[in-house]
Amino acid sequence: MVTPETTATANGAAMAEDVVLRVDNLKKYFPLLRGFMKRQVGIVRAVDDVSFSIRQGETVSLVGESGCGKTTTSRCIVRALEPTDGKILYRTDQGRVFDLAKMRQADIRPLRRDFQMVFQDPFSSLNPRMTIYEIVSEPLRVHNIGSRSEREDRVADLLRRVGLRPEYMQRFPHAFSGGQRQRIGIARALSVNPRMIVADEPVSALDVSVQAQVLNLMMDLQDELGLTYLFIAHDLSVVNQISNTVLVMYVGRVAEIGPPQALFKSPKHPYTAALLASLPKPDPLQRHARTIPEGEIANPANPPSGCYFHPRCPYVIEQCKQETPPLEEIVPGRYVSCHRAREIELVV
Amino acid sequence: MSTTARLDTSRSAGAVKGSEPLLQVKDLQTHFFTAEGVVEAVAGASFEVYPGKTLGIVGESGCGKSVAAKSILQIVDRPGRIIGGEILFTYQDTSGTYQQIDILSLPEDSVQMKAIRGGEISMIFQEPMSSFSPVHTVGNQIVEAMRLHTNLDKEAAERTAIEWLSHVGIPNPAERMSEYPYRLSGGQCQRAMIAMALSTNPRILIADEPSTALDVTTQAQILNLLQRLQAEHGMAMIFITHDLGVIAELADEVVVMYLGRIVEKAPVNELFSNPKHPYTRALLTSIPSIDAQPRERLPSITGSIPHPNARPPGCPFHPRCPDFMAGVCDQKEPKLANIGENHAASCFLYPGC
Numbered sequence: 001m002v003t004p005e006t007t008a009t010a011n012g013a014a015m016a017e018d019v020v021l022r023v024d025n026l027k028k029y030f031p032l033l034r035g036f037m038k039r040q041v042g043i044v045r046a047v048d049d050v051s052f053s054i055r056q057g058e059t060v061s062l063v064g065e066s067g068c069g070k071t072t073t074s075r076c077i078v079r080a081l082e083p084t085d086g087k088i089l090y091r092t093d094q095g096r097v098f099d100l101a102k103m104r105q106a107d108i109r110p111l112r113r114d115f116q117m118v119f120q121d122p123f124s125s126l127n128p129r130m131t132i133y134e135i136v137s138e139p140l141r142v143h144n145i146g147s148r149s150e151r152e153d154r155v156a157d158l159l160r161r162v163g164l165r166p167e168y169m170q171r172f173p174h175a176f177s178g179g180q181r182q183r184i185g186i187a188r189a190l191s192v193n194p195r196m197i198v199a200d201e202p203v204s205a206l207d208v209s210v211q212a213q214v215l216n217l218m219m220d221l222q223d224e225l226g227l228t229y230l231f232i233a234h235d236l237s238v239v240n241q242i243s244n245t246v247l248v249m250y251v252g253r254v255a256e257i258g259p260p261q262a263l264f265k266s267p268k269h270p271y272t273a274a275l276l277a278s279l280p281k282p283d284p285l286q287r288h289a290r291t292i293p294e295g296e297i298a299n300p301a302n303p304p305s306g307c308y309f310h311p312r313c314p315y316v317i318e319q320c321k322q323e324t325p326p327l328e329e330i331v332p333g334r335y336v337s338c339h340r341a342r343e344i345e346l347v348v
Numbered sequence: 349m350s351t352t353a354r355l356d357t358s359r360s361a362g363a364v365k366g367s368e369p370l371l372q373v374k375d376l377q378t379h380f381f382t383a384e385g386v387v388e389a390v391a392g393a394s395f396e397v398y399p400g401k402t403l404g405i406v407g408e409s410g411c412g413k414s415v416a417a418k419s420i421l422q423i424v425d426r427p428g429r430i431i432g433g434e435i436l437f438t439y440q441d442t443s444g445t446y447q448q449i450d451i452l453s454l455p456e457d458s459v460q461m462k463a464i465r466g467g468e469i470s471m472i473f474q475e476p477m478s479s480f481s482p483v484h485t486v487g488n489q490i491v492e493a494m495r496l497h498t499n500l501d502k503e504a505a506e507r508t509a510i511e512w513l514s515h516v517g518i519p520n521p522a523e524r525m526s527e528y529p530y531r532l533s534g535g536q537c538q539r540a541m542i543a544m545a546l547s548t549n550p551r552i553l554i555a556d557e558p559s560t561a562l563d564v565t566t567q568a569q570i571l572n573l574l575q576r577l578q579a580e581h582g583m584a585m586i587f588i589t590h591d592l593g594v595i596a597e598l599a600d601e602v603v604v605m606y607l608g609r610i611v612e613k614a615p616v617n618e619l620f621s622n623p624k625h626p627y628t629r630a631l632l633t634s635i636p637s638i639d640a641q642p643r644e645r646l647p648s649i650t651g652s653i654p655h656p657n658a659r660p661p662g663c664p665f666h667p668r669c670p671d672f673m674a675g676v677c678d679q680k681e682p683k684l685a686n687i688g689e690n691h692a693a694s695c696f697l698y699p700g701c
Contacts, residue, residue, distance in 0.1 A: 065563035177652040178409075207408035208590065209668075212634040212648035219643060234564065237636035241646065264638045278568035280593030282635050284616045287597060292568040296533055 015053075015089055015097055020196060020228045021077070022053035026086035026101070028072050032301055044301045046072040048252040050086075051327070052245075054196075059222070059229040061239040061260075064249035065275075065297055070232045073249075074198050076101075077230065078115050079108055090114075093195060113143055116189035120201035122181030126173040132159070132184055133169040139192045158187040162217060179210035183217065190221070196228040203238060215241055236279055240264060248272050251298045251308040254327055257335040266346070268336040270313045273346040307339070315344050368438060369396035370584050371420070371469075371552060376433035378412075378419045387656040389415040389428060391608040394684070396601075397552060402578065402585040404599030404616070406592060410656055411605040413588045417554050420586075421465045422456040437464065439551075467497035470545035474557040476537035480529035486513075487525030490544045497548040512543040516573060535566035539573065546577060553578075554586045559594065571597060592635055596620060604628050607654065607664040610684055614691040624693040626671045663695070671697055 015022055027049060032042040047069040054060045062070035076083040079100055088100040090111065100108060116139070119125035126135055136158055137151045146154060156166035162183040173181055182202060189197055202218070203211045219242060221227060233239050239246055240260045248255045248263070248271065256269040267273040274293040293312040298304055304311050310320040319339050327337040338344075378390040390412040397403050405413045418424045420435055435451040454461040473479045480489060490509040494500055500508060506525070513521035516539040529537055538558060545553055555574065559567035575598055578585060587599060595602055595616065602619045604612040604627065612625040623629045630649045640646075651668040654660055660667050666677040676696050685700040686692050694701055 065565065177655075179652045207653060208592070208631060209408060209634055209649040210652055212636070212646040213650075215636070216645045216648055219645065235636070236564075237638045237640075240638045240642055241636045241640060241644070243642060260638075260642050275564055276638070278564045279638065280568075280571070280591065280597045282593045282596045282620070282632070282637070284596040284599075284620050290568060290572070292572065293565050294569075296535060296566070297563065 015091060016055075018055045019053045020056050020091055021230070022087070022089040023073070023077065024051050024087040024089070026050045026073060026076060026088065027084045028069075028076050028081060029084045042301055045252045045303070046300060047076065047083075050247075050249070050252075050254055052247055052254070052257060054228055054230060055244075056195075056228055057222070057226045058244040059231050059242050060245045060247065061231040061233060061243040062247050062249055063233055063236060063239045063275075064255075065234060067251060067297055067300055068249040069252040069300075070249055071200055072252075074200055074230060074232050078117060078198055079103075079105065113139075113192045114195045116192065116194040116197055118182070118185050118189050118197060118199040118202045121205050122178050122185055123205075125185055126181055128173055131170050131172055132176075135173070135184060136169075136188045136191055139188060143192055145192065154191065155187075158190055159184075161190070161221070162187045163213075177210070178206050179213060182206060182214050186214075186217065186221070190225070193225075194227070196230065198230045198232075200232045201234070202231075204233065204235060211238070218242065236264065236275060248275070251300050251303055253308060253337065254335075255309070255337060257327070258333060262334060265348070267348065268330055268334060268341045268346065269309075269338050270315050270344070270346065271309045273348060274312070276348045307337075315340055367398075370399050370438055371397040372434070372436040372438075373416070373420065374434040374436070376416060376419055376430070376435065378415050378424055378428055378430045380428045382427055382657075384657050388608050388659065389656070390419065392433075393603075393605070393608075393610050395603050395610065395613065397584050397586055398601075399551070399584050400578070400582045401600040402587055402598055404595040404602045405586065405588045405605060406590065406595050406602060407605035408590055408653055410607065410653055412608040413605050414556050416605070417471070417556055417586060417588055420451065420554065421469060421471060422451065422454075422461060423465070423471075437468065439468065463497070466493060466545075466550075467548050468550055469552040469554060470548060470550040471554040471556065472538070472541045472545050472558050474560050476534065476541040476558075476561075477529060479541060480537065482529055485526050485528055486532070486540050487527075490525075490540070490547055493544050494547050509543070509547060512547045513540065516540070516543045516546075516577075517569075518543070534562055535569065538562065538566075538570055542570075542573065542577070546581065546583070549581075550583060552584045552586065554588070556588045557590070558587075560589065560591070567594075574598070592631060604631070607656070607659060609664060609694065610692075611665065611695070612693045613684065618688075618691055622688075622691075624687060624691065624698065625665075625695050626669045626697070627665045628693075630668075630670070671695075 026047055028047040030044040030046055031040045032044055034041045050073055062073060064070050075081040077088055083101045086101055089097055090100050091097050133155050136155045140146055140151050155169060159166045164183055203214050231242055243260050246260050246263050247257050250271050255271045267276060277290050278292050295312045298308050306322050307320045307325050310316045325337045325339045327335050330336045330341050374394050376390050376393045380387040380389050393416050407413045419430050436448050437451050438446060438448050441447050487509055491505045494505040510521045513524055518524050518536060518539050559570045599616045602616050603610050606627050612628045623632055633647045634649060649668050662678040662680055663682050666672050682694040682696050682701040684692050684694040687698040
């Protein structure tokens with residue numbers, strides 16, 4: 001949650017005791033290159049001033065449509081991408097605070113054990129030439145943990161924990177279904193006892209009947225092991241199931257932050273309302289004429305002026321075209337970046 | 349082009365009486381003959397499509413929903429082959445009498461089949477970008493389809509194509525005609541695909557997961573567009589999806605498939621309020637909802653969809669079924685039988701199956 005921080009920390013930043021990760025004004029710009037001379041003709045603001053924090057043992061979800069910057073944000077946090085600006089404060093279990101955004105890759109390496117990733121596509125995220133044992137134990141080998149037999153015991157234990165039989169250890173990924181492969185991916189992430197898991201659309205490639213299993217497994221593991229999740233998804237219903245806090249993003253910026261039920265029952269940002277209205281409801285008796293937003297998602301390389309959502313927004317006023325709305329706390333725990341958040345009544 | 353591929357039909361709206369099916373698929377069997385063995389992708393599916401109505405086919409991966417649709421147009425990829433069944437298409441000829449033709453009796457490269465494919469029955473796909481040819485302009489491709497299936501000359505076809513592009517909500521349609529598909533966004537490309545499919549004035553539109561690859565707000569726009577076009581032009585639709593939410597939004601009649609078989613068939617309200625097959629019930633309870641309490645565990649179906657090469661004996665759902673009856677479900681396969689008015693299911697829980 002984005003609450004005022006009180007405790008003074010190692011590098012001078014204030015950060016509440018129970019916050020594991022705090023992202024302050026994160027920016028990631030990509031140069032737009034054209035022609036064979038690779039001339040820079042513009043920039044893409046993939047992530048533009050994103051701030052949030054995650055408490056120990058909780059799930060924060062980033063949700064939005066394609067190009068909203070949710071994946072880029074997560075890749076900056078694990079430093080698979082170099083952030084352009086901003087802070088990524090991480091508190092270790094000894095209570096030391098590091099700014100991951102400023103650290104050199106070599107210095108981050110010891111901290112990498114704490115962060116593990118689970119990916120979207122269980123078919124391309126597992127090496128087809130490695131056995132399940134090799135896949136799940138790879139992080140252990142990278143971090144030089146345990147002997148071969150200790151690793152084997154650990155892998156067997158992990159497979160059991162994610163609901164797979166340890167006898168499968170010597171098989172290759174092709175022998176497993178999508179849901180089973182995603183379990184293998186989760187076992188691999190858990191192998192080094194991480195504190196935090198960054199899961200990028202972990203269930204969107206799965207069939208409905210399997211999706212529920214994997215979501216339930218992730219919630220069970222979180223409760224047992226006290227894991228902290230950064231969850232990236234485009235599906236609001238999945239996000240509702242797993243999150244403590246939801247960030248709705250649009251073209252690189254945060255539209256709204258809040259707890260899922262409050263956010264989905266009474267959205268404060270017109271874009272959140274638009275997403276909710278667009279969601280097909282699995283109840284034929286609730287068919288209704290929906291007011292869905294016109295037009296297309298703004299191009300991050302050439303965004304509109306002011307609020308990026310204004311060309312599609314039914315509540316647009318002159319101010320929206322001129323000024324970028326700041327992210328403000330409207331109700332305790334609800335942060336919205338909309339000039340009219342206090343006056344408009346949004347119905348879902 | 350001198351020959352146009354057309355059936356001798358009058359394409360007036362309501363060419364078939366509302367109560368008569370436009371298309372009847374009877375016991376369709378499409379198998380894939382792979383090196384590892386025969387995969388029964390569609391193993392005896394029967395359903396009907398009525399004029400102006402939408403049939404929803406829903407199921408998870410490998411259930412055979414796309415193969416069933418492709419079988420209707422005889423465009424199943426090798427090593428797949430339609431090995432049995434009938435697909436009866438009803439149309440009115442120019443003299444006004446009803447004719448019925450078994451699509452499967454036509455060779456796949458015959459003139460009549462070409463007339464049906466894209467003319468009488470059009471199809472749109474999940475990946476609009478890869479369904480268009482990347483080396484021809486959008487306009488050329490729509491005009492080509494129209495020239496093949498209608499009497500229009502080149503100029504008239506171009507005018508109609510522009511009208512269609514504008515009709516499906518593409519801004520600056522005249523300029524878009526000369527664009528290549530990669531220049532359009534995913535949503536725009538799907539709109540252009542729909543324009544192309546409908547420009548030949550088909551009586552059935554097959555939509556194979558047309559909104560799955562799109563963002564939610566774009567998906568909602570495309571679904572609204574299809575509903576509007578159906579109301580205006582009265583074509584029937586076969587809508588294939590894995591998303592029960594989408595089915596609830598636009599289907600009239602629903603077929604639920606699992607591992608190549610139809611497990612349940614009912615009108616949409618009936619299916620959602622009174623699901624009979626354990627698989628349908630399980631699917632409906634395992635959809636995450638924005639109304640649910642956060643952190644609540646969803647009831648989930650145990651196990652995973654079996655590999656098509658390892659189809660379980662008896663009822664294909666029995667290893668995952670909460671109502672499994674030993675000695676019955678694993679011994680023989682239930683038949684799809686009527687268990688209520690307009691409601692059919694294939695499960696031994698119900699007599700007659």
